[in-house]
Amino acid sequence: MHEMGIAQQLVTIALDAIPDDIENPRVEKLNLRIGKLAAVVEHSLSFCLEVISKDTPLEGAELVIDAVPVCLRCESCEHEWQTDTPAFGCPACKDGQVTMISGREIEISSIELADD
């Protein structure tokens, strides 16, 4: 249940990003990028966020998640590929050392504030 820790950090980062001169800000959307290998369960994260954002400008904010695919690169033959299974061996040369290019992100891209 690391979603609670993630939600807490999300709230901290989002609140810090709201300019001080906006009166009664209300966050409508939280735009995130989450890697498919990051083991973040969307409905758990949204539940945690709902609980801890109560009485803050983030209360009721919608989570918009851009799912980032798992992309790998083989250090031996430099082949790059995308996978949706947990088999990370290089399909080109079958060799060992593989680097993950994407798939582990847990990032906040932006927040959208209500205009009113």
Added chain:
Amino acid sequence: MEINIQKRVLEKNESDADRNRAFFKEKQVFVLNMMSSPGSGKTETLCRTLEQLMPDIRVGVIVGDICTTNDADRLSVTGAKVTQINTDQFGGDCHLAAHLIESSARSLGCDDLDLLIVENIGNLVCPAEFDIGEDARAVVLSVTEGEDKPLKYPLMFQVADAAILNKIDLLPYLDFDAALAVENMGKVHPGMPVFELSAKTREGMEPWLSWLRTKVKEKLG
């Protein structure tokens, strides 16, 4: 109005982990993060490991658990310096974050240690996400679980530097296919060393101990 942020959500943990790394470098201590599901025999493996490594290598252990000090009590018998982190008495965090390691490592000292082992909370999901400033990660899988665990929890096996397949003394009584389990670990993390052993009977312990001794030596120089 859209406000652009572009920040890693776990940035705070990552900076805490970097601070830990600097502290461990200054103290000249190698840090191993041991992870597994509950009941894989992590504590038993550590008890047998410590018996063999000490007194040549001075070892300290930070044990993470949701509640109880049972594991810390077992490990203290080896003579190692042991400290316990409980995340909550009745259900807290299921992983150790970097800031918890920082306070425990500082209270443990580290001046007279060569190796600090962090026995993480039994869980194959969350601990894989949290960098604690360690030098290496080891994951323990046991033959009473399932050959497909690496495929079900790929991140844990992807981030590990070594794996232990424990309780091999039970293989004659189970349908567990050890070769398939090792093959699955290789699919998720090609080239990762896998040590097949029984902490209970001590069979197969030496290659694992040798790997760990080498890692400690590499850092201490």
